[in-house]
Amino acid sequence: MAEYNAKTKRSAQWFETASKHLPGGVTGNVKFYPPYPVYLKKAKGSHVWDLDGNEYIDYMLCFGPLILGHAHPRVVEAVRKQVEQDGTHIFGAPHELEAKMAERLKGIFPFADSVRFTNSGLEATMHSLRVAKGFRKKTKVAKFEGAYHGCYDEVLCSLAPAESAAGPRASPKTVPGSYGTSETTVENVLVLPYNDIENSVRIMRAHKDELAAVIMEPVQRGFVVPDIEFLRVVRETTRELGIPLIFDEVMSGFRMEVFGGACTQYRVEPDMICLGKIIGGGFPSGAFLGKRDIMDMVNPVTRAKDQRVFHGGTFNGHPTVLSAGWATLDVLQEPKTYPYLNRISDKLRDGFNDLFSRMGFEARAIGPGSTFNLVFSKGKIGDYRDAARADAKLRQKLDYGMLARGLHFHPDKPFYTCTEHSDNDVARTLSVADEVLKKMKQ
Ligand SMILES: Cc1ncc(COP(=O)(O)O)c(C=O)c1O
Numbered sequence: 001m002a003e004y005n006a007k008t009k010r011s012a013q014w015f016e017t018a019s020k021h022l023p024g025g026v027t028g029n030v031k032f033y034p035p036y037p038v039y040l041k042k043a044k045g046s047h048v049w050d051l052d053g054n055e056y057i058d059y060m061l062c063f064g065p066l067i068l069g070h071a072h073p074r075v076v077e078a079v080r081k082q083v084e085q086d087g088t089h090i091f092g093a094p095h096e097l098e099a100k101m102a103e104r105l106k107g108i109f110p111f112a113d114s115v116r117f118t119n120s121g122l123e124a125t126m127h128s129l130r131v132a133k134g135f136r137k138k139t140k141v142a143k144f145e146g147a148y149h150g151c152y153d154e155v156l157c158s159l160a161p162a163e164s165a166a167g168p169r170a171s172p173k174t175v176p177g178s179y180g181t182s183e184t185t186v187e188n189v190l191v192l193p194y195n196d197i198e199n200s201v202r203i204m205r206a207h208k209d210e211l212a213a214v215i216m217e218p219v220q221r222g223f224v225v226p227d228i229e230f231l232r233v234v235r236e237t238t239r240e241l242g243i244p245l246i247f248d249e250v251m252s253g254f255r256m257e258v259f260g261g262a263c264t265q266y267r268v269e270p271d272m273i274c275l276g277k278i279i280g281g282g283f284p285s286g287a288f289l290g291k292r293d294i295m296d297m298v299n300p301v302t303r304a305k306d307q308r309v310f311h312g313g314t315f316n317g318h319p320t321v322l323s324a325g326w327a328t329l330d331v332l333q334e335p336k337t338y339p340y341l342n343r344i345s346d347k348l349r350d351g352f353n354d355l356f357s358r359m360g361f362e363a364r365a366i367g368p369g370s371t372f373n374l375v376f377s378k379g380k381i382g383d384y385r386d387a388a389r390a391d392a393k394l395r396q397k398l399d400y401g402m403l404a405r406g407l408h409f410h411p412d413k414p415f416y417t418c419t420e421h422s423d424n425d426v427a428r429t430l431s432v433a434d435e436v437l438k439k440m441k442q
Contacts, residue, residue, distance in 0.1 A: 001400050003401065005035070007054055033116030037075065039051045043071065046058055046070075053335075054406065055405055056408035058409075060408055065276075067419065068328055072419075073330055074331055075327045079323055080285075080324070082166040086319060088206070090318050090319060093384060094317070095319045097323065098298055102114065105275070105287060108356070111271075112290055113291055114296075115295075116316070117313075118235075118285075118286035118313055121275075121276030123274060124150060125155060127151065127215075128290070129212070135212070135347050136211070136243070136244070138212040140207065141190070141215060142204065142207070143192070144200075144220065145161070145172040145191050146159065147220055147221075148215070148217070148386075149250075157181070157191065160388070161177075161282075161314055163388065169196075173191065190207055194383045195228065197227075204241060205241070208242075208243065213242055214246065220384065220415070221384075223366050223371060223373035223414050224366075224387060225367070225368055226381070229304050244271040246270060248273075248277060250286065255278070255368075259337075262368075271416075272294060273376035274287070278325070280324060281321070281328035283321040285318075285323075285325060341418075342428060344423075345371075345372065348365070350365075353365050362377065362378035364381075369419075370418070377389060396411065398436055401439060402433060405435065407429055
């Protein structure tokens, strides 16, 4: 921490200034970490520079969306062209790109019949849940303990509960995730144990008549992978019970080993899927896709006003955002892209794992595709509770040592890779990690 403080004096000063105007000096709690975050000024490809002029290799990448790195020329060009061609950056009236992008997404996720756009991942999950509630005429939803679906009361429940408050592992209690959550909200959320077939099925069956939807991150928090059998059983059970299954792929979408989502890689089809992050190419974005009968709940042509689920948003389907997303998907779809991303990501993951085992740390780099997390634990990481038991102090030492030596990421959060990360970046990253881990051993 002393090294971090010594290198980031201007960030410390700016934190004082920013704190006069923004609670905690940030505009979103996830952006804060103690004692103050690095404030960035400039970027190029996979590198960023902070207010002190320090250069970093960036593994935060805006918490995932920048899979092509910062200001990829194809994305910048697409945005410029779109604005020039339209003579505006948004009409507000419907735009051709909306249906074109919807058609493209349906091609990637063939189980879906129609699409609505939103401005964030949060909105995508919120609207998909609302649509499912209208479809089922029920208000209770089930989510898995430890899953993040955005920052509204309902899905914040049991995001990161203290184990002492969370009840038995096999039957998790619903724990409010934010001060100010109403009792009704808590009553309307059922919490399931991730990767636990027997107990998830038992709880879903017991509540089958109350549930509007089951929402899940197929890969929790970007790095806790599912047992495939668990995913399949959740799918079969929800289908049998007639409960819409929503995959929240805001994080896992396009960050698996294949072009598509976790549903593509694991060949498990939900009834609805939520996307965000990458489909906006680094601009605020989201979408929910699904089967026609469910999606038509918002249809103003086929449903009378009092039979309809409300869906709105001034900026939905923003042409600038869609053009950036379109260009991003173009690059991702090129045959060389995923092999390169997978190779670079594996090299990093393997490199960290080699360092941990050579130096005798009970730690692992885990996660699929172009996302991984560093977890100081020797046991299996099968769910939120396993991950929460990892050694946070060791992780913190590694984090601040690496930040002070030119690697940028959010402490205690996953690393994201991009097509701009080079073999040199990987070598530099592993040499920094090697240096910090050696210091930790002294
Ligand atoms: C799985 C998942 N769902 C939803 C969200 C919310 O997306 P946004 O931050 O765009 O609202 C996130 C954000 O990290 C996420 O990881």
